Amino acid sequence: MKDNDKWRKIRKLFLVFFRIGAFTFGGGLAMIPFIKREIVDSNHWIEEEDIVDIFAMVQSVPGVIAVNSAIFVGYRVAGMWGAVASAVGVVLPSFIVISVIALFFSSFKKVPVVARAFEGINAGVVALIITALVQLIKPSIKDNYGWAIAAVVFIIMSLTDISAVYVLLASAVFGIAISYINRRKGV
Secondary structure, eight states: OOHHHHHHHHHHHHHHHHHHHHHOOSSHHHHHHHHHIIIIIISOOSOHHHHHHHHHHHHSSSSOHHHHHHHHHHHHHHHHHHHHHHHHHHHHHHHHHHHHHHHHHHHHTTOHHHHHHHHHHHHHHHHHHHHHHHHHHHHHOOSHHHHHHHHHHHHHHHHOOOOHHHHHHHHHHHHHHHHHHHHHHTO
16 A cells, blocks of 8 residues: 555544544444444445454453444554554544533533433434444344344343353353354254
8 A cells, every 4th residue: 555545544544433433422332333334334444244243353352342443443444553543533532522521510510401412312322222233133143043142141131240241251152152063063
């Protein structure tokens, strides 16, 4: 890749992830539909088949989903500087907003219109998370075993305080076991 093209991609990565960071509320899960649209549909940096694996991978390592996704995509598109630009881009809007809010927080939270705005944002975040769920179901759950694992994980996570790390590790073990059994059966 020519040096000029590489720096153009790095600038584009920064701007795309800055926009994702600036216009999504509710954390990483709420950002998933925006990240997918930008990196798969609009910029074609990652293939649709790979996006679910990427989201699974970035959720299984320590850190924030949005930052981990930005670093992964940035590195894949433009190497180390792409990873840095993407990470800074996705974090910078939150840093700016939180810094401003911190300055005025005491008086800010008492403003009724601000309180109502955050109530509306919370409702919107729920919709974004449901959208992410719907978009990820089809490429993620491919058979009845996948549905069974998903149902059991949902029940466990809803009814217990077991760490998601342990539940995901157990899910991986079951997925490997099912794959092994199916392969031995010739399925």
